[in-house]
Amino acid sequence: MTPDAHWLRCEGCSATYPDDGLRLTCDQAHEPALLTSRYREAAFVLDGEASGLFRYRSWLPCSGPVDGEGAPATVTYRSEDLNRALRLPNLWIAFNGFWPERGAACETATFKDLEASAVLARLPAGSDRILVVASAGNTAAAFARACSRELVACVIVLPESGLPALALASPLDPCVRLVALGRGCDYTDAIRLADHLADTPGFLAEGGTKNVGRRDALGTVLLNAVETIGELPRDYFQAVGSGAGGIAAYEAAIRLVADGRFGRRLPRLMLSQNLPFAPIAASWRRRQRTLAELPDAKARLGRIKATALSNRQPAYSPAGGLFDALKATGGEMLGVHNHELDSAARLFRETEGIDVEPESAVALASLIKARAEGRVDGRSSILLNVTGGGRSRRIDDGGGPPVRADLELGEADLELDGARELVLSLFGDGLPTPNGRSTEGAATP
Ligand SMILES: [Zn+2]
Incomplete structure (x- = not known):
């Protein structure tokens, strides 16, 4: 799908925007409003060539072609x-x-698997920003899996209690970094840290419900x-x-x-x-x-x-x-x-x-x-x-070994700027290339 096959419309003021794959909100000052996708294709069309949910790609905000190999579906x-x-x-x-x-x-x-697949397919080709996801469990697992498969650099902030949900059969690619919050922290702290990270140059908020x-x-x-x-x-x-x-x-x-x-x-x-x-x-x-x-x-x-x-x-x-x-x-x-x-x-x-x-x-x-x-x-x-x-x-089908966080933070470490520096250090030598691939562990010269 070419980018002009869909665009975004603000449900508050009707403003329209081309979809750059990153936009989450309207630029105008008004009461909170969601952006919705508008598709040039008005008929319900199936793509028999594509797999999983990408069968419905004419009504998915993809930034480019996707074959959907391995993508989930209902x-x-x-x-x-x-x-x-x-x-x-x-x-x-x-x-x-x-x-x-x-x-x-x-x-x-x-169904979190569906969301992660489509969010990654919406990211613009050549994006060199690190996706930031805050999650209590299943969303973290879905993004960890999808980013690992698509080699999209991401940092997932989650409460320590969410780690067991990430024990998946195959190991995660190093482009996925996990920050676990323990000792007195909860999901709200994870969201606060993720928001702070996403405001840092080089990072990108995933956006949750705001993401079309x-x-x-x-x-x-x-x-x-x-x-x-x-x-x-x-x-x-x-x-x-x-x-x-x-x-x-x-x-x-x-x-x-x-x-x-x-x-x-x-x-x-x-x-x-x-x-x-x-x-x-x-x-x-x-x-x-x-x-x-x-x-x-x-x-x-x-x-x-x-x-x-x-x-x-x-x-x-x-x-x-x-x-x-x-x-x-x-x-x-x-x-x-x-x-x-x-x-x-x-x-x-x-x-x-x-x-x-x-x-x-x-x-x-x-x-x-x-x-x-x-x-x-x-x-x-x-x-x-x-x-x-x-x-x-x-x-029964086989989970994976327990997953360890790349960084563990407690309540005392949660002074936001300090925590951000610690997270940044995780990406020290392994900042992603313009293809969204992590340089660490990837076969790039
Ligand atoms: Zn608006």
């Missing part, structure tokens, strides 16, 4: 046993994870589903933390409706969170754009099982964010207790024969709840986004 199917158990004949499952028999091969067993590469990658879940089902589902169920997946489904649905062949109605976003930590649900209940402040947020966070949903700054309020997506689709936010997600996970394992992540169990539990309360029509088509599954299969 697998959509209709279950017999689960549908019978729930009495929902038109339920479809969009499975993201590790399930070789079904053709699902996300190495982190979550991430959201359009998550949008391919709906594209895969529509390719399989042949039409847009009536209801779309997913658990949300940052909100990126819900916004992405909404953005992809707008493109599919504009195509005209798959239905005229946007799927209703039926999104869920794990009680007692459900800030988006609390805000949406009041139909307020402002994100509600939860009393005792930290204590609530400590009580949820679906820890990947523990995002305190979701993309709810910005123009083009979750508030707008829920409003435009007539969506709902549902809350699910730990015991409800446990039973849902058990039901999925019993009917489908594979484990799911607690976050996917939240989505399934919310569907069961909505069905029991008469909030879904049993005959209409429903898409359940299983955002992660098959972790136990992945482990």
